Amino acid sequence: MxxxxxxxxxxxxxxxxxxxxxxxxxxxxxxxxxxxxxxxxxxxxxxxxxxxxxxxxxxxxxxxxxxxxxxxxxxxxxxxxxxxxxxxxxxxxxxxxxxxxxxxxxxxxxxxxxxxxxxxxxxxxxxxxxxxxxxxxxxxxxxxxxxxxxxxxxxxxxxxxxxxxxxxxxxxxxxxxxxxxxxxxxxxxxxxxxxxxxxxxxxxxxxxxxxxxSPPPIRLLLPVLVAVAGQVCLLGLVGRFLPFAHDPQTRAPIGAALALASVAGGMFGPMLASWLMRGGERFALANIGFTIVCVASALVLVAGQSTLQMIAAAAVFSVGGGAISVLVWNELSDVVRSHAQATGRRADLASFALLTATIKLGSGGTGLFLGQLLDGYQARSAAALGTIAAATIAGGLLSIAALAASHGRRGGLR
Missing domain, CATH: 1.20.1250.20 (MFS general substrate transporter like domains)
Incomplete structure (x- = not known):
């Protein structure tokens, strides 16, 4: 019906x-x-x-x-x-x-x-x-x-x-x-x-x-929320700077082209993640592999030497980002369902509210990064680009470790 x-x-x-x-x-x-x-x-x-x-x-x-x-x-x-x-x-x-x-x-x-x-x-x-x-x-x-x-x-x-x-x-x-x-x-x-x-x-x-x-299972959700915080550094920080991007050679604005490439690439990430994530070992492969894809393409996107190079990096970056998002939302959903099966109580609304709150708190942090680094980013300062790259790498490592910990703990409980 x-x-x-x-x-x-x-x-x-x-x-x-x-x-x-x-x-x-x-x-x-x-x-x-x-x-x-x-x-x-x-x-x-x-x-x-x-x-x-x-x-x-x-x-x-x-x-x-x-x-x-x-x-x-x-x-x-x-x-x-x-x-x-x-x-x-x-x-x-x-x-x-x-x-x-x-x-x-x-x-x-x-x-x-x-x-x-x-x-x-x-x-x-x-x-x-x-x-x-x-x-x-x-x-x-x-x-x-x-x-x-x-x-x-x-x-x-x-x-x-x-x-x-x-x-x-x-x-x-x-x-x-x-x-x-x-x-x-x-x-x-x-x-x-x-x-x-x-x-x-x-x-x-x-x-x-x-x-x-029902209140959310904080102890079970914590690794997922930490992974989300890492992904905000990995995905959200670079995304903040996209509208301000210029061609490295001509200085022509290319932010709109990068945004469109990012949206186009994001369509394929969830499909790839769904294909790979069919078992515990494939979850680990998807978690590590797509995060590496995101980090590598983000570094090219930040310090690219041509418009075509940056557009390609934006598309690849969003493929990885879309895939990682699927892993997180599925992991959180599995945690909530497992908690409901074990206790007989549902906590969907509160759990997903904590997820969106974590995303927004992290996005607020990326806003501060934008405020401090925008001028240096537009001038292609080595210090500014290096800071963005370091935060991106740190976010990727944090995301891999926290998401693996959550998935591994649930596997052990099963």
């Missing part, structure tokens, strides 16, 4: 809009603030740090609140509408051209960034919850998950293509806002009809309460 077409279509529109808003802000906010509004790199770093740390804390808070007040499934669509409205308004303000500068500009962008993270946290948690609340059976649930995955990738492709209109296009500040306005309208437009939808008639209230009401 499949979901009612109208409900699935509304959900799909909402998820596409949410993914577009996140991908657009994540890829282009730092570039827009620095290149179009003139905010110093160090200030951008602090804005990213404060707003992402705040956003990570909100994820955990949302999970705690849902654990304390279970059984309110019908509030999720209304929470989605509230989150979509705040996300849309603050997102538009974030990319609106302004005539202020200095401390006023920093204060304005920090406040709006915090508004954006607040709205997006509500929007993201509620939209993700709909994946399990709307379906009426397992077949329908798989249909929703497939739709979600497809649209998440589509959003990245759209934003990568749109970045050509923003990166390296002179002083046209209004281009980013022109692109974002229909995305914001789409987010609100999809959330309005969903707000009156009655979840209760499709949800198993007892199962939902059990799922959200």
């Amino acid at each position: 499949r979901a009612p077409p109208k409900t699935l279509s509304i959900y799909a529109a909402g998820h596409l809009a949410k993914s577009l808003v996140w991908a657009f802000s994540d890829l282009l906010f730092a570039y827009f603030a620095h290149e179009r509004m003139g905010l110093p790199a160090s200030d951008i770093g602090w804005i990213l740090f404060f707003s992402l740390v705040y956003s990570g804390a909100l994820d955990v808070l949302a999970a705690v609140l849902l654990s304390v007040f279970p059984g309110h499934e019908d509030r999720v669509p209304r929470a989605q509408l509230a989150g979509a409205l705040l996300t849309a308004v603050s997102g538009v303000l974030l990319f609106s051209p302004l005539s202020i500068s200095g401390g006023e500009l920093f204060a304005w962008l920090l406040i709006v960034s915090l508004m954006f993270r607040t709205g997006y946290a509500i929007y993201d948690v509620s939209q993700n919850a709909l994946v399990s609340l709307l379906p009426r059976d397992d077949a329908e649930a798989r249909h929703y998950v497939t739709t979600r995955t497809t649209l998440s990738y589509l959003a990245k492709v759209i934003v990568a293509l749109a970045s050509f209109a923003v990166i390296g296009t002179g002083d046209r500040q209004g281009t980013a806002l022109f692109i974002l306005l229909p995305i914001a309208a789409m987010a609100v437009g999809a959330a309005v009809p969903m707000a009156n939808y009655r979840i209760g008639r499709h949800a198993d209230a007892e199962d939902t309460a059990t799922s959200v009401g």
Whole structure:
């Protein structure tokens, strides 16, 4: 049985809009603030740090609140509408051209960034919850998950293509806002009809309460979360600098081309990981092999000597990154399921909230790196490039060790 077409279509529109808003802000906010509004790199770093740390804390808070007040499934669509409205308004303000500068500009962008993270946290948690609340059976649930995955990738492709209109296009500040306005309208437009939808008639209230009401198995999750922190250094740090990349010879901006190559390569990583990860020994091979691929291509991407070389490195880098992401999400899912089988209690929501919080906390750290190293990166300073390379290598080693420890411990328990 499949979901009612109208409900699935509304959900799909909402998820596409949410993914577009996140991908657009994540890829282009730092570039827009620095290149179009003139905010110093160090200030951008602090804005990213404060707003992402705040956003990570909100994820955990949302999970705690849902654990304390279970059984309110019908509030999720209304929470989605509230989150979509705040996300849309603050997102538009974030990319609106302004005539202020200095401390006023920093204060304005920090406040709006915090508004954006607040709205997006509500929007993201509620939209993700709909994946399990709307379906009426397992077949329908798989249909929703497939739709979600497809649209998440589509959003990245759209934003990568749109970045050509923003990166390296002179002083046209209004281009980013022109692109974002229909995305914001789409987010609100999809959330309005969903707000009156009655979840209760499709949800198993007892199962939902059990799922959200249990605390996460911290001891079992810790190695996975450490691996995620390492992967943020490995993947997220290099990604922060992509929009600012220039051709080493001509100094022409190539950030949009690198972003598109990265999205294209990322399509193949999950397929390769799924093919390799069919046994314990293949998990180890995938964990080590794809991490080495990421580290090696990241070093070429950071210190490449030609545009073609850097574009190829970006594609290979994202293949490895996509594969590693599959390993992490599968490992976390296995840990949560194993915990549920052993204790009879589900802790999915809290566990995945800790995962996304770890990603956001780590991303805040990469924002500080961006603020401190951007000028040196653009000048191709040996010190800046060496620091990025060292952090990337350290993140890769940490990821390999922590993920192997988690998988090995579960294998021993079995």
